[in-house]
Amino acid sequence: MGRYIVRRVLIAIPTLIAISMVIFTILALAPGDPLAEFALNPAIPPEVRQQIRHNLGLDDPVPVRYAKWFTSVLHGDFGYSFTSRSPVSGLIKGRLVTTLIVIGLAYLISVLLAIPIGVISAVKQYSVFDNLATTIAFIGFSLPTFFTGLLFIILFSIELGWLPFIYSTTISTRGLAGVWVHIKQAIMPVAVLALFQTAALTRYVRASMLECIHLDYVRTARAKGLPQGTVIARHAMRNALIPVVTIIALSVPGIFTGAVVTEQIFRVPGIGSLLISSIYASDTPVVMAIAFIFAVLVVLFNLVADVVYGVLDPRIKYS
Amino acid sequence: MSEVTESRATQAAPASRLGELHGLGAKKPRSLWSNAWRQYRRHTLALAGTFVFIFLVLATVVGPALYGKSATSIDIVGAGQAPSLAHPMGTDSLGHDEFARILWGGRVSISVGIVAMLVSITLGTLIGALSGYFGGFLDSALMRLTDLFLALPTLPLLLLVIYLFRDKMTHALGILIGMFLLIVIIIGGLSWMPVARLVRASFLSVKEKEFIEAAHCIGAGTNSIIFRHILPNTLSPVIVAATLGVGSAIITESTLSFLGLGFPPDTPTWGRLLFDAQDYIQIQPYLVLFPGLVIFLAVLSINYIGDGLRDAIDPQHTL
Numbered sequence: 001m002g003r004y005i006v007r008r009v010l011i012a013i014p015t016l017i018a019i020s021m022v023i024f025t026i027l028a029l030a031p032g033d034p035l036a037e038f039a040l041n042p043a044i045p046p047e048v049r050q051q052i053r054h055n056l057g058l059d060d061p062v063p064v065r066y067a068k069w070f071t072s073v074l075h076g077d078f079g080y081s082f083t084s085r086s087p088v089s090g091l092i093k094g095r096l097v098t099t100l101i102v103i104g105l106a107y108l109i110s111v112l113l114a115i116p117i118g119v120i121s122a123v124k125q126y127s128v129f130d131n132l133a134t135t136i137a138f139i140g141f142s143l144p145t146f147f148t149g150l151l152f153i154i155l156f157s158i159e160l161g162w163l164p165f166i167y168s169t170t171i172s173t174r175g176l177a178g179v180w181v182h183i184k185q186a187i188m189p190v191a192v193l194a195l196f197q198t199a200a201l202t203r204y205v206r207a208s209m210l211e212c213i214h215l216d217y218v219r220t221a222r223a224k225g226l227p228q229g230t231v232i233a234r235h236a237m238r239n240a241l242i243p244v245v246t247i248i249a250l251s252v253p254g255i256f257t258g259a260v261v262t263e264q265i266f267r268v269p270g271i272g273s274l275l276i277s278s279i280y281a282s283d284t285p286v287v288m289a290i291a292f293i294f295a296v297l298v299v300l301f302n303l304v305a306d307v308v309y310g311v312l313d314p315r316i317k318y319s
Numbered sequence: 320m321s322e323v324t325e326s327r328a329t330q331a332a333p334a335s336r337l338g339e340l341h342g343l344g345a346k347k348p349r350s351l352w353s354n355a356w357r358q359y360r361r362h363t364l365a366l367a368g369t370f371v372f373i374f375l376v377l378a379t380v381v382g383p384a385l386y387g388k389s390a391t392s393i394d395i396v397g398a399g400q401a402p403s404l405a406h407p408m409g410t411d412s413l414g415h416d417e418f419a420r421i422l423w424g425g426r427v428s429i430s431v432g433i434v435a436m437l438v439s440i441t442l443g444t445l446i447g448a449l450s451g452y453f454g455g456f457l458d459s460a461l462m463r464l465t466d467l468f469l470a471l472p473t474l475p476l477l478l479l480v481i482y483l484f485r486d487k488m489t490h491a492l493g494i495l496i497g498m499f500l501l502i503v504i505i506i507g508g509l510s511w512m513p514v515a516r517l518v519r520a521s522f523l524s525v526k527e528k529e530f531i532e533a534a535h536c537i538g539a540g541t542n543s544i545i546f547r548h549i550l551p552n553t554l555s556p557v558i559v560a561a562t563l564g565v566g567s568a569i570i571t572e573s574t575l576s577f578l579g580l581g582f583p584p585d586t587p588t589w590g591r592l593l594f595d596a597q598d599y600i601q602i603q604p605y606l607v608l609f610p611g612l613v614i615f616l617a618v619l620s621i622n623y624i625g626d627g628l629r630d631a632i633d634p635q636h637t638l
Binding site: 015018019022023026027138139141142143144145146147150151153154158253256257260261264265275276279280287290291294295298299302 | 466467470471472473474475476478479480482483566570573574577578579580590593596597600601604607608611614615618619622623626
């Protein structure tokens with residue numbers, strides 16, 4: 001078991017390095033000069049601009065720049081932002097926490113909702129509940145997240161006035177009232193993400209559960225006289241959930257995409273919106289750092305999926 | 320006893336035999352595709368989805384010509400109108416007729432969806448076929464490549480590549496075509512991986528069948544075996560994946576346009592319409608509703624078509 005994990009980790013590290021190389025190369029080869037705005041400033045003659053380029057290390061060949069970047073990342077130093085001249089790690093820290101809170105909550109809610117709905121849907125196949133749940137699931141993942149977000153804003157903020165539609169991290173109320181304000185502003189972004197994720201997951205849970213229910217061992221359990229609830233919960237569900245766990249871990253990249261869009265709509269100050277604003281500003285170090293963080297999270301969750309799958313499924317043999 | 324049955328049999332024989340012969344000649348034997356079509360027809364929602372999608376495609380193809388109003392003519396005096404007989408979906412802040420913009424934009428959105436899907440299917444099938452057929456070193460190299468692409472963070476890469484290479488492509492090939500090619504290639508280039516896996520798995524199983532061995536025996540070349548013998552038998556899950564891929568490509572293109580990194584501002588793709596409508600969400604909420612609903616309808620109908628196809632032609636699908 002330990003050897004399995006170690007092997008998976010050993011595969012994950014070169015993958016991460018390869019991904020960072022790909023992203024770095026794309027950024028390095030792209031046309032467009034981060035010092036372009038200096039060109040318009042008459043106070044900075046071309047020789048000074050050249051000197052600035054040299055000092056920032058933009059003149060070195062790409063592999064050298066990549067090596068420098070990677071070694072400093074290993075020390076936790078992501079460099080300095082071109083636009084704000086402040087360390088990138090400082091920019092990212094607070095925002096990362098905000099994004100992870102919103103994403104984490106949405107994920108938790110979607111898993112807690114999708115598993116019961118999917119299981120009940122599969123057990124009572126073709127019933128009214130099943131048809132309703134399947135239709136809602138279809139609708140849920142055909143609705144793009146930006147549309148759902150805007151719809152929620154129209155409905156809950158403009159028409160009904162119940163919820164604020166701008167996310168603020170500088171709330172001055174304290175105590176329980178402050179917590180309630182936090183919750184109120186997080187409801188809509190989390191709900192948008194959770195809706196999409198729940199819809200996608202419900203279909204997988206239902207499909208997986210349907211495969212398990214018709215297997216022989218379930219029939220044996222019923223024949224032994226076990227109540228239906230025990231048969232489902234203790235026998236069928238555990239086996240059905242194995243592929244679902246893998247899907248949950250592998251759909252983490254998807255939820256980051258949703259998070260970027262949601263942060264744009266609701267003005268949540270997370271790393272998604274930082275990514276977009278720094279792409280617009282050609283702020284390469286920040287873009288590189290955020291893309292790398294996304295890649296780390298994706299590879300990490302793939303790893304988690306592999307390990308959990310290995311733990312849950314006794315048929316996987318570790319050599 | 321035997322004489323009675325014998326006489327009855329000989330009496331009945333000529334007429335019924337002629338009837339049988341007639342019956343055999345009149346009815347054609349059912350082919351697999353017509354079986355699939357009958358199965359598809361029983362899925363009501365899939366049929367409904369087919370009609371809706373065909374209607375949308377026709378509307379975007381002939382609609383602009385039939386409707387007459389231009390999508391790009393600016394009319395500041397008539398800006399910001401509510402839906403009326405003259406403007407069925409109102410006008411936006413520059414006086415563009417929203418309905419015309421939706422029809423025009425539909426052409427771009429739907430064609431991007433279809434072409435991006437074609438790119439991803441072609442890439443995925445090629446890589447999966449080569450990997451599955453040849454095995455060995457080529458197989459592990461291509462599978463490593465697939466894993467690498469699967470671990471890449473899609474949205475940051477999409478945004479990056481489009482932002483960085485937008486100017487180059489539009490200078491080289493003209494705004495519309497350059498942007499179209501860029502978006503299609505990058506969306507297709509980041510979504511071929513599931514198809515490659517499907518095709519590889521199918522190839523691995525079909526490769527061992529006897530008819531392939533027979534084809535080898537009669538001297539069929541590698542090209543012929545791959546494209547004429549194995550590939551047609553592996554197409555069912557690919558067709559399903561292709562259909563669903565159109566829906567996801569439409570959503571991806573809309574997301575990119577919504578984040579401002581898709582087609583240039585005067586091309587009214589559906590995502591762009593939502594982006595423009597964001598600022599006026601309080602006074603003209605219908606500007607958000609109409610494009611969003613159209614995207615939703617298109618993707619929903621495609622998802623239902625894919626579901627119906629999966630029920631009809633995918634033999635591994637147990638639901």
